[in-house]
Amino acid sequence: MFTNTSKYSTKLDGVSVQKKIVLSCITAAILFFIKNPLVMFFIFLVLMLIYFLAGGLKFLGLGLYHLKITIPFVIILAIWHLYLGNLDNGVTLIFRLISAFLIANLFLLTSKIHDIILAIQKYSFYLKIFRINPHAVSITIGLFIRSIPILNQRAKNLMLAQSARSTKRSFWRISVPLALSILDDADHVSEALRARGGIKEREN
Amino acid sequence: MIEKTSVLVALFAALIAVLGLVPAFPLASGVPITAQSLGIMLCGTILGSRKGGLAALLFVLLTLVGLPLLAGGRGGFGLLAGASAGFIVGFPIAAYITGWLMEKTKSVDILISVALSSIMGGIVILYIPGLIGMMINAGMSLNAAIVAVSVYLPGDILKVILATIVTSAIFKARPNSVLTRT
Numbered sequence: 001m002f003t004n005t006s007k008y009s010t011k012l013d014g015v016s017v018q019k020k021i022v023l024s025c026i027t028a029a030i031l032f033f034i035k036n037p038l039v040m041f042f043i044f045l046v047l048m049l050i051y052f053l054a055g056g057l058k059f060l061g062l063g064l065y066h067l068k069i070t071i072p073f074v075i076i077l078a079i080w081h082l083y084l085g086n087l088d089n090g091v092t093l094i095f096r097l098i099s100a101f102l103i104a105n106l107f108l109l110t111s112k113i114h115d116i117i118l119a120i121q122k123y124s125f126y127l128k129i130f131r132i133n134p135h136a137v138s139i140t141i142g143l144f145i146r147s148i149p150i151l152n153q154r155a156k157n158l159m160l161a162q163s164a165r166s167t168k169r170s171f172w173r174i175s176v177p178l179a180l181s182i183l184d185d186a187d188h189v190s191e192a193l194r195a196r197g198g199i200k201e202r203e204n
Numbered sequence: 205m206i207e208k209t210s211v212l213v214a215l216f217a218a219l220i221a222v223l224g225l226v227p228a229f230p231l232a233s234g235v236p237i238t239a240q241s242l243g244i245m246l247c248g249t250i251l252g253s254r255k256g257g258l259a260a261l262l263f264v265l266l267t268l269v270g271l272p273l274l275a276g277g278r279g280g281f282g283l284l285a286g287a288s289a290g291f292i293v294g295f296p297i298a299a300y301i302t303g304w305l306m307e308k309t310k311s312v313d314i315l316i317s318v319a320l321s322s323i324m325g326g327i328v329i330l331y332i333p334g335l336i337g338m339m340i341n342a343g344m345s346l347n348a349a350i351v352a353v354s355v356y357l358p359g360d361i362l363k364v365i366l367a368t369i370v371t372s373a374i375f376k377a378r379p380n381s382v383l384t385r386t
């Protein structure tokens with residue numbers, strides 16, 4: 001269900017998820033402190049160069065293709081700042097948006113979702129500092145990931161059942177049975193968890 | 205007890221994600237109309253402040269880390285530079301406040317309680333970070349941002365009605381399942 005990883009192999013595939021996420025977050029955070037449009041444009045060019053050096057021209061093309069979701073907002077930003085006559089700020093905001101997505105996509109395209117989840121679960125151990133049970137966090141994340149395709153399939157089945165009863169295909173008609181089925185699942189899964197020893201209390 | 209909490213948080217976070225798979229209507233402002241804010245309202249009205257807020261927080265954190273769970277398969281921290289940034293950050297706050305208001309209006313009729321809590325948490329509170337996000341990321345004035353987000357209000361009113369129908373139907377069928385009323 002979650003397949004964001006690039007089909008092209010890159011030089012960043014072997015770098016650990018932890019290193020990539022820390023670097024990506026720091027770089028993305030720095031973007032918010034840059035106010036000069038030329039500097040922002042230069043960063044955009046550097047990022048394109050990194051894509052090219054990491055995976056070649058096809059990987060760069062893939063990175064640019066993934067920017068398509070920013071197009072509506074880029075158009076609005078451009079029109080709005082043209083209308084205000086504040087081009088410098090407009091250019092800065094547009095290249096900040098594009099660069100932030102390039103950085104995030106670089107991380108996602110070169111990291112498997114499975115590795116990202118494992119890294120989160122591994123480092124949830126440190127949540128003990130905040131008196132949060134890391135075992136509970138780990139199990140909750142696992143259950144969350146596992147439940148999405150199941151609930152998605154159930155919603156589709158309910159839609160099919162609804163279409164057998166009526167020609168009207170509206171989502172609201174299945175919302176109550178879907179919510180009730182989730183509450184049923186919660187009872188069953190929590191009982192199954194308890195039967196298998198339950199979630200451990202905080203470990204020292 | 206911790207098992208039930210973990211499972212409810214995980215399943216309702218998954219519900220928010222599944223609601224993102226319901227086709228969204230992209231708008232010119234860059235923030236699409238999606239059913240995910242309905243999930244945020246349901247987290248608050250059914251699970252209550254703490255569990256509802258945690259479910260929304262789990263969804264937001266894993267979306268920002270990179271899972272493509274937002275409508276249109278969006279994910280990653282790049283979203284924080286986009287038009288939806290404020291709304292995404294506001295999801296856990298909105299779910300928490302919705303749940304908190306439900307807990308504080310236990311004595312009121314459930315229809316009124318859910319409707320008021322959803323309007324306050326899912327619209328009023330959610331729009332505050334949403335507007336701030338648009339002002340920061342789009343360089344808009346407050347008035348311009350208010351005009352830009354006003355197109356979402358009719359859809360949000362529909363979601364409030366739906367959240368009220370779903371929560372009250374669950375309460376009638378299984379009163380103990382609506383944790384804000386137990």
